[in-house]
Amino acid sequence: MVVKSAYIHIPFCVRICTYCDFNKYFIQNQPVDDYIDALINEMSLAKTRNLETMYVGGGTPTALSIKQLEKLLKAINEMFNINGEYTFEANPDELTAEKVQLLKNYGVNRISMGVQTFNPELLKLLGRTHQTSDIYQAVDNATTAGIESISLDLMYHLPKQSLEDFADSLEMALKMNINHISSYGLILEPKTQFYNMYRKGNLKLPNEDLGAEMYQFLMSRMNASSFHQYEISNFAKDGFESEHNKVYWLNEEYYGFGAGASGYVNGERYTNINPVNHYIKAIKNDGKAILTSNVPTLNEKMEEEMFLGLRMNQGVNGQRFAEKFNQSMDNIFGQTIERLKNNGLLVEEGNFIKLTNRGKVIGNEVFEAFLLNE
Numbered sequence: 001m002v003v004k005s006a007y008i009h010i011p012f013c014v015r016i017c018t019y020c021d022f023n024k025y026f027i028q029n030q031p032v033d034d035y036i037d038a039l040i041n042e043m044s045l046a047k048t049r050n051l052e053t054m055y056v057g058g059g060t061p062t063a064l065s066i067k068q069l070e071k072l073l074k075a076i077n078e079m080f081n082i083n084g085e086y087t088f089e090a091n092p093d094e095l096t097a098e099k100v101q102l103l104k105n106y107g108v109n110r111i112s113m114g115v116q117t118f119n120p121e122l123l124k125l126l127g128r129t130h131q132t133s134d135i136y137q138a139v140d141n142a143t144t145a146g147i148e149s150i151s152l153d154l155m156y157h158l159p160k161q162s163l164e165d166f167a168d169s170l171e172m173a174l175k176m177n178i179n180h181i182s183s184y185g186l187i188l189e190p191k192t193q194f195y196n197m198y199r200k201g202n203l204k205l206p207n208e209d210l211g212a213e214m215y216q217f218l219m220s221r222m223n224a225s226s227f228h229q230y231e232i233s234n235f236a237k238d239g240f241e242s243e244h245n246k247v248y249w250l251n252e253e254y255y256g257f258g259a260g261a262s263g264y265v266n267g268e269r270y271t272n273i274n275p276v277n278h279y280i281k282a283i284k285n286d287g288k289a290i291l292t293s294n295v296p297t298l299n300e301k302m303e304e305e306m307f308l309g310l311r312m313n314q315g316v317n318g319q320r321f322a323e324k325f326n327q328s329m330d331n332i333f334g335q336t337i338e339r340l341k342n343n344g345l346l347v348e349e350g351n352f353i354k355l356t357n358r359g360k361v362i363g364n365e366v367f368e369a370f371l372l373n374e
């Protein structure tokens with residue numbers, strides 16, 4: 001399989017959000033310049049130079065200074081020929097006209113913005129650095145710079161968030177000049193500020209039913225708009241689906257560069273060393289920073305094909321499955337599929353097996369049913 005995609009991880013943020021359990025560090029006193037040098041070294045060893053998608057995520061890539069961003073962008077352009085989607089994640093208050101113009105000048109054509117909500121009180125509760133007005137300014141900056149594709153992330157199932165609150169944020173997003181929305185329900189993760197607040201009794205979570213209601217609302221509102229749902233949490237106008245994320249859902253290979261980043265190359269899944277200092281040291285020592293790697297077994301690959309593929313509205317293609325694994329999907333998962341169809345969680349359409357709306361609401365339970373006993 002030829003690798004045609006790459007992910008670059010920038011694990012720095014100017015403030016740590018109260019709910020966040022991503023791989024990130026408070027930027028102050030971090031060796032950011034050394035990190036960029038290490039990234040460039042790691043990328044220089046990649047065998048494939050022609051890519052169809054590139055995704056720079058975090059953390060927050062826009063937490064880098066103009067000088068640091070330019071060094072990274074220049075190196076990426078010198079090392080890779082990106083013929084397709086080139087995304088940068090951004091925080092609204094950091095996406096200045098100058099930064100987004102720089103990104104555009106180096107070929108970035110997609111911005112994915114961590115908006116989360118338009119409600120000022122909820123933004124504060126989430127520990128976000130931006131204000132509602134920054135969202136409008138950032139989208140305006142990106143549009144003026146000529147970025148063709150703009151995606152907003154919105155969260156639901158937040159503490160103190162009513163269905164009306166979420167609906168308001170969604171309406172505000174829909175009125176903007178954007179073409180993609182990703183929307184995720186909050187999951188309370190250990191080691192977050194939210195988790196500590198919750199344990200001390202200082203944070204009340206909305207009940208599960210409200211979360212499910214918000215998700216149903218999201219799907220029906222988006223389907224009545226000019227966006228279509230193409231994945232459990234992702235909605236796009238025609239022609240603006242995220243090609244990079246589809247690489248993950250189609251279980252294809254990709255490079256992962258940076259501290260703690262994961263990749264899938266030559267049939268092997270790997271995860272890089274973390275934290276930042278250890279990663280930099282490993283790259284200085286031998287150009288690589290792989291902490292763990294494993295070649296998935298055939299059963300694992302078939303399970304992944306189902307979990308990941310079912311996330312997409314189109315579902316899993318039986319013909320593609322048979323070509324990839326030399327055996328039919330029915331042979332391996334026939335009984336499970338039949339049971340889930342009878343329970344109204346899956347449907348079959350032509351060659352494809354896909355989730356029903358009910359299946360999407362309890363997606364994780366459906367995915368678990370595809371675990372094979374080794």
Ligand code: SF4
Nearest residue numbers: 013016017020024059
């Ligand atoms: S900006 Fe993103 S990565 Fe950084 S702390 Fe907030 S949610 Fe986490």
